[in-house]
Amino acid sequence: MDYSLSEQQEMLKKSARDFLSSESPKSLVRQMATDEKGFPPQLYNKMADLGWLGLNFPEKHGGTDASFLDLAVLLEEMGRACLPGPFFASSVISGMTIMELGSESQKQELLPKIASGQTIVTLAITEPESGYNPDKLKTNAVADKTEYLITGTKILVPYAHIANYCICTAKTSAGIALFLIDGSSSGIKLTPLKTIISDKQFEAVFNKVKVPKKSLLGKEGKVQAQLQQIMLKAAVAKCAEMVGGAQQVLEMTVDYVKERKQFGVPVGSFQAIQHHCANMLIDIDTSRFLTYQAAWKISEGLPFAKDASIAKAWVSDAYKRVTKLGHQCIGGVSLIEDHDMPLFSKGAKAAELTFGDADYHRELVAQELGL
Amino acid sequence: MNFGFTQEEENIRKEVRAFFQKEATPELVKEIAENTGATGSGIGRKLVQKMGAKGWLCPTWPKEYGGLDSSETISFIIRDEMAYAGGPVSLVGATMAGPSILKFASEEMKREYLPRIARGEIEMILGYTEPQAGSDLAALEIRAEDKGDYFLINGQKMFNTHAHFAEYHWLGARTDTSAPKHKGISLIIVDMKSPGITVRPMTSIAGGKTNEVFYDNVKVPKKNVVGEVNRGFYYIMTALDFERMFPFGGVRRILDELVRYTSTTKREGKLLSKDPVIRQKIAEIAIEVEAAYTLYYQQAYMLDKGQIPNYQSSMQKVFSSEAAFRAFDVATAIMGPRGQLQRSSKWAPIDGEAELHYRWAIIEDIYGGTSEIQRNIIALRGLGLPAR
Numbered sequence: 229m230d231y232s233l234s235e236q237q238e239m240l241k242k243s244a245r246d247f248l249s250s251e252s253p254k255s256l257v258r259q260m261a262t263d264e265k266g267f268p269p270q271l272y273n274k275m276a277d278l279g280w281l282g283l284n285f286p287e288k289h290g291g292t293d294a295s296f297l298d299l300a301v302l303l304e305e306m307g308r309a310c311l312p313g314p315f316f317a318s319s320v321i322s323g324m325t326i327m328e329l330g331s332e333s334q335k336q337e338l339l340p341k342i343a344s345g346q347t348i349v350t351l352a353i354t355e356p357e358s359g360y361n362p363d364k365l366k367t368n369a370v371a372d373k374t375e376y377l378i379t380g381t382k383i384l385v386p387y388a389h390i391a392n393y394c395i396c397t398a399k400t401s402a403g404i405a406l407f408l409i410d411g412s413s414s415g416i417k418l419t420p421l422k423t424i425i426s427d428k429q430f431e432a433v434f435n436k437v438k439v440p441k442k443s444l445l446g447k448e449g450k451v452q453a454q455l456q457q458i459m460l461k462a463a464v465a466k467c468a469e470m471v472g473g474a475q476q477v478l479e480m481t482v483d484y485v486k487e488r489k490q491f492g493v494p495v496g497s498f499q500a501i502q503h504h505c506a507n508m509l510i511d512i513d514t515s516r517f518l519t520y521q522a523a524w525k526i527s528e529g530l531p532f533a534k535d536a537s538i539a540k541a542w543v544s545d546a547y548k549r550v551t552k553l554g555h556q557c558i559g560g561v562s563l564i565e566d567h568d569m570p571l572f573s574k575g576a577k578a579a580e581l582t583f584g585d586a587d588y589h590r591e592l593v594a595q596e597l598g599l
Numbered sequence: 600m601n602f603g604f605t606q607e608e609e610n611i612r613k614e615v616r617a618f619f620q621k622e623a624t625p626e627l628v629k630e631i632a633e634n635t636g637a638t639g640s641g642i643g644r645k646l647v648q649k650m651g652a653k654g655w656l657c658p659t660w661p662k663e664y665g666g667l668d669s670s671e672t673i674s675f676i677i678r679d680e681m682a683y684a685g686g687p688v689s690l691v692g693a694t695m696a697g698p699s700i701l702k703f704a705s706e707e708m709k710r711e712y713l714p715r716i717a718r719g720e721i722e723m724i725l726g727y728t729e730p731q732a733g734s735d736l737a738a739l740e741i742r743a744e745d746k747g748d749y750f751l752i753n754g755q756k757m758f759n760t761h762a763h764f765a766e767y768h769w770l771g772a773r774t775d776t777s778a779p780k781h782k783g784i785s786l787i788i789v790d791m792k793s794p795g796i797t798v799r800p801m802t803s804i805a806g807g808k809t810n811e812v813f814y815d816n817v818k819v820p821k822k823n824v825v826g827e828v829n830r831g832f833y834y835i836m837t838a839l840d841f842e843r844m845f846p847f848g849g850v851r852r853i854l855d856e857l858v859r860y861t862s863t864t865k866r867e868g869k870l871l872s873k874d875p876v877i878r879q880k881i882a883e884i885a886i887e888v889e890a891a892y893t894l895y896y897q898q899a900y901m902l903d904k905g906q907i908p909n910y911q912s913s914m915q916k917v918f919s920s921e922a923a924f925r926a927f928d929v930a931t932a933i934m935g936p937r938g939q940l941q942r943s944s945k946w947a948p949i950d951g952e953a954e955l956h957y958r959w960a961i962i963e964d965i966y967g968g969t970s971e972i973q974r975n976i977i978a979l980r981g982l983g984l985p986a987r
Contacts, residue, residue, distance in 0.1 A: 229672055230601040233902045297600060465691050482982050497969075497985040502978030509977055517893030518886075521602040528603075538886045588884035590876070597858050597885055598874040 230515070237301045244305035247278065248520040252309045254568050260312040261426035265390060267313030272345050273544035281319045282343025285327065290340030296461070300523040304516075307472030310571045312427065314348050314387035316469070321462045323394055328454055329406060329446035338393070343557050347419055347433070349408075350391040352382035352432055353459075360459050360584050362397055362404045362452055367434065369398040370442075378407060378437045395445060395588035398585035403449030413437050415443070424574045438473075460536035467519040467543040470579045474512045474547045477554040477572045481505060484558050495557070504553045511546035518542050520576060534596035541589035543581040552578045602893075604676070612676050615655065620683035622646055627683035629942075632955060635962075636689035638722060640764040640951050643687050651719035656693040658702060659902075664709060665717025671902035675844070675895065689752030691723040691761055692716035696769040699786075701840040703826035712767075712788070724761040724791070725842075726770035726812065727835060729754070732970050736771070737832055741814060745821075750774070750787065752795075752817040758966070762798045762810035764958035766791055769838075775829050786831035788823045805958040840912045844898055845919045847891045849956060850926045854884050856949045857930055864948070864969040871933065880929045887922040893916030894918055910981030917973035924960035931957050 233241065251271055259505045260266055272586060275281055284299045285291020299320070323342055326349070341347035358364035378398050386396060394409045394416075409416070411569065415437040418430045456478025465482060482505060485496030495501050522535035551573035562569035578585070604612070604883035627646060630639050638644050650656050651665070658674045661667025680689045697716045700709055715721045728774075732739040741754030752772055758923035764770070768789040771971035775783030789796070800808045826834055858881065871877050896914040898908040908915075930953035942951035964970050978984045 229604070229900045230719050232899055233600065257884075368610075376960055392628050405643075482984065486983075486985060493987070494985050496978075497987045499975065501985050502976040503971070505982050505984060506917075506974035506977035508982055510914050513897075513914060514890040514893060514918065517897065518890055520600055521889075521893060523602050524602050530603075535889075541882070542886050542890060587879065589838045590886070593882035593885055594878035597854075597881065599858060599862065599881060 233301060237298060240267065240298060241301050241305060241406060243278075244280075244302055245308070247274075248305055248309035251343050251578070253309050254310065254571065257310045257312055257571060258350075258565075265386065265429035266513075270596055272313055272315075275344065276345035276528070279343075281315065281345050281499055282323070282339065283319070285290070285323060285339045285343055287333050290343035294507040295527040296464075296521070297523045297527040299465065300520065303465055303468035304472035304475075305316065307469030307575075308476040310575060314350065314390065316350045316465070317350045318342055318391075320465050321351050322393075322395055324447065324461060325351065325406070325455075325458050326408075328458060334408065347392045348387060348390055349393045350385055350387050350393060352394050352396040354382065354384045354387040356381060356383055357409075359588065365397055365399060365404070367398040369400045369407065371400060372440060376407065376439045376441065376443075378409065378434045380434050381404065382432045382434070383421065383428045383460040384423075384431075385418075385432045387428050388432050389420070389428060389482045395430065396432075397455070402449050402457065404452045404505065405448040406445040406451050406455065407439050407443050408443045409434075409437060409439055413439070423578060427578070457533070459583055460533055462539075463540040463589070464519060464522045464526065464532075464536045466583050467515070467539045468523065469577065470543050470547040471482065471516045471519050473552040473575055473579075474508075474515060477550050478505070478508045478512055478568070481508065481554045481570060482559045485573070488558075492588055501557050502519060504557050508553050509548045512552050515543045515546045534593060537592040537596065540584055541586040541593060544586040544589070548580060549578040603958045604672070608670075608672055608676055611673055615680040616650065618650075618653075619680060619686060622649070623684040623686060630807070630863075631685060631687050633807055634687075634764070635760045635803060635809055637761045637765075637804070638687040638690070638719075644719065644722075645685060647690070647693075647719035649719075651717055655715040656690065656719070657697055657713075659715075659742065660717060661855060664701070664713035669897075671897040672896065675846075677843075678846040679848045679851075680911060681700055681963070682846035682853045685849070688846050688848075689760065691725055691765070691769065692721060692767075694724060694844070695842045696733065697725045698841045699834055702837065703830075703834050707822070707824075708788075708825065709931050715905065721767060722761060722765035723767045723788075724759050724812075724972050726759055726768045726789075727907050728756065728758045734969055737784065739771055739773060739784065741765055741770070741772045742768075742776070743774050743785060743819070745774065746818075749821060749823075750819045750820055752787075752789070752814045754814050756812040756814075758801075759808050759812050760807075760809045760966075762791070762812050763800050763808055764859040768796075768812065769862050771831050771835055774831075776924075778829065781832040783833070784830055785833040786825040786834045787819055787827045789817065789819050789827065793817050793819065803957065803962060805962055810837075819936040820893075821841070824949045828959060837907075839968060840908060843910060844908075845895070845916050845963075845967075847888065847919050847923070850884070850891070850919075850923050851888050853926055853930050853949075853953060853956065854881070854888055856952065857881050857884070857933065859932065861947055866935065877933055880933065882930060884926045887925065891915070891919045910977045912977040913968070913973040914981070916967060917970045917977075920963040921970060923956070923963060927953055927960045954962050 279292045282291035283294045287293045369376040371380045391411045397406050415435045417433040419428045423429050486546035488495050520538040522539040627642050630643050638647050654667040655677050657668040658669040729739050743750040743752045770787045772788050774785040795815045797813040799811040864871050901908045934948045940947035
C-alpha cells in the first residue's frame with residue numbers, strides 16, 4: 229500500500245500548480261465566461277509545449293506515455309485552477325476514445341494533432357432524452373454504399389464551436405456505433421447553451437450529415453462495452469478535477485476563517501465553523517483516496533468499473549457539500565460573482581451532472597454488488 | 600501510489616478468515632457482544648490465546664515481546680477480519696495500552712506485561728472516564744497520593760469496559776493537584792485484585808457490560824507508573840490515537856448480509872433487491888465502506904512509514920463510526936417491521952444482527968472520544984484553526 233505520489237508525480241503537480249496559478253488566474257477564468265472562444269489559444273499552445281495535451285498518449289503518437297494516474301494528478305491541479313478550455317473534451321475523453329477504439333491510421337492521424345493543439349476533438353453523447361446510457365439514444369446513422377447519413381440532436385457538446393472533429397454516438401442497423409465527424413461537414417447546426425458555469429456547451433443538430441464509412445471508430449454494433457468503460461474512465465478523470473476544486477475551496481475557507489473576526493475573535497475559533505471545516509476535510513480526503521484508488525486500478529489494467537462508480541457517486545455529493553460549507557463559512561462576500569467561491573460551487577453542480585451523478589453511479593454499484 | 604495488497608498480506612487475510620470461520624461460533628459472538636466487544640473470561644479468552652499463539656494479537660511487536668515483527672498493514676488486516684467475524688475487536692492490552700507501554704514504558708515494565716498481553720493471558724481496562732471527566736478528560740479527579748514507596752489511590756471511574764473480568768486497570772490518576780490539570784496526571788497500571796477496589800457493572804444500550812470502579816485506599820507500588828510521573832495525559836492522548844483505529848469489518852459484513860438477504864427475500868411478491876430505493880441505499884453503504892477503508896489503511900500506511908497518525912485517526916474514527924450508524928440504520932429499515940426483532944427472536948432477519956449493531960453504533964459515536972471531539976481535533980490539529 230502506498231498513499232504517496234511518486235517523485236515524478238510530485239514534480240508534475242508542482243509545475244502544474246505554478247504554471248496554472250500564473251497563466252490561468254481566477255480573473256482570467258471569469259473573463260473567459262464571456263469570451264467568444266472560451267479560452268485563450270496561447271495558453272492552450274503553452275500547454276501543448278509542456279506535453280500536457282498528449283500526456284497519456286503513446287510516445288509514437290506524439291504523447292509522453294504517462295499513466296492514467298499521472299493524468300489524474302494533472303487534472304487535480306486543473307480543477308483547482310478552474311482551467312477553462314477544451315483540454316478535458318479533446319485530450320482526455322476524445323483522446324482516450326481514439327486510443328481505445330481507433331484504428332492505427334486514425335490514431336496516427338489524430339493523436340499527434342490533438343497533442344500539439346492543432347486539432348481539437350469533442351464528444352457528442354448526451355441527448356435531450358438520454359444521459360450517459362447509450363441504450364437509450366435516438367440519433368441514428370443510415371448506411372448506404374460509401375457513407376452514413378447521421379440525423380439526431382445532441383446536447384451539452386463541449387467546445388463544438390471550435391472543434392475540428394466531433395465523436396458522435398449513433399444507432400445503426402447493427403447497434404451502437406461511434407463516428408468521427410468532421411466539424412465542417414454540412415448539415416450540422418450548433419446552438420450555444422447557457423450553462424451554470426458559462427462554459428462553452430452546444431446543442432448540435434445533425435441533419436443527414438454525410439460521414440464516410442472510414443470515419444467509424446471501432447466496429448459498428450460492438451463498441452458499447454468499450455464506450456461504457458470510456459465513460460467510467462471519464463468519470464474518474466472528472467473526479468480528479470473535482471478533488472482539486474474541493475481542496476482549493478477548503479484552503480480558501482481555512483485561510484479566511486483564521487483572519488475574519490466577528491465578536492472580537494477569528495470566526496475559525498468557533499466550534500460551528502471548525503466542525504464545518506472538519507467535515508470538508510473528511511469529504512475531501514475520502515474523495516481523493518477513492519478517486520486515486522480508481523485511477524490506480526485503471527493505470528494497472530485491473531478491473532475498475534466498481535471503483536469508478538464508487539468514486540463518481542461519492543465525489544459528486546462530497547464536492548457539493550464542500551462548496552456549500554465553503555459558502556457557509558465565508559459568508560456574504562462569497563456570494564458575489566467577483567469572489568472565487570461561485571466558480572467552485574457552480575462547478576461542483578456542473579461536474580456532478582457530467583458523466584453520471586450519484587444516483588446513476590449508485591445504481592451501477594448496485595449492479596456490481598450483484599443486486 | 601498503490602492501493603493493492605501484497606501476496607503476503609493476501610495470504611494472511613485468507614488464513615485469518617479461515618481461522619474465524621471455524622472459531623467464530625454463535626456462542627463466541629454472543630459472549631463478545633455481551634462484553635462490549637471484549638474477550639470476556641470464557642470462550643473469548645481461549646480464542647485470543649489461540650490468536651496469541653499465532654502472533655496475531657500484537658503482530659507488529661518485536662519478537663522478544665511476543666510479536667511477529669510484522670508490518671502495521673498486516674495488523675490492520677487481522678483486526679479487520681476479526682471485526683468481520685464478530686470477534687473481540689476491543690483489545691485494550693493488545694491495541695491500546697500495549698502499544699503505549701512499548702512506546703513509553705521502562706524495559707522492566709515491557710518485559711512484565713507485553714509478552715503476557717501478546718499471548719492473550721492478560722487483558723487491561725481503560726481507566727479514563729469519571730462522572731465529571733468525559734470529553735474533558737484532563738478534569739479527572741481520582742487521586743493517587745505519593746506515600747513514599749507506594750501510591751494511595753482514592754476515587755471513582757466510570758464506563759470502564761472490561762473491568763468485570765480483566766486483570767489490570769490502565770488508570771489515569773491525579774498525582775499533582777497543584778500543577779495545571781493536564782500536567783498533574785499519571786498513568787498507572789493497577790492489579791485489579793488489589794484490596795479496596797469495587798467494580799459495579801452497568802448494562803449499556805447494546806446489552807454489553809461496562810462498569811463503575813471505586814477505589815478506597817488502594818495501595819499501588821510506584822514501579823507501576825508508566826513512563827514518567829505527571830506525563831500521563833500525553834500518554835493517554837497517544838493511546839487514544841491507537842484506540843481510534845476503528846476496524847470496519849462489521850459494516851463490511853452487514854453489507855454482504857444485506858446483499859444476500861435482499862436477493863433472497865420477497866416483499867409483496869417482489870425481491871427486495873429489485874426495489875430501486877433499496878438498491879440505492881445498499882450501494883451507498885458499499886461506497887461508504889470503501890471510503891472508510893481508504894482512511895483505515897491510510898493509518899497503516901503512515902505507521903509503516905514511521906509516521907504517527909494524528910488527526911487522521913480522528914477522521915477515520917468519526918467517519919467510520921458515523922458511517923456504521925448509517926449502515927445499520929439503513930439495514931434495519933430495509934427489513935421493514937421485522938428490523939426491530941432481536942437476536943434469537945422468531946422472525947428476526949439475519950438473526951437480529953442489524954438490530955444489535957444499530958444499538959452498538961449509537962455507542963460508537965460517543966466512546967473513544969465523541970464525534971464532536973474528533974471534529975475539534977481535525978480542525979485544530981489538522982487544519983490549524985485557532986483555539987478559543
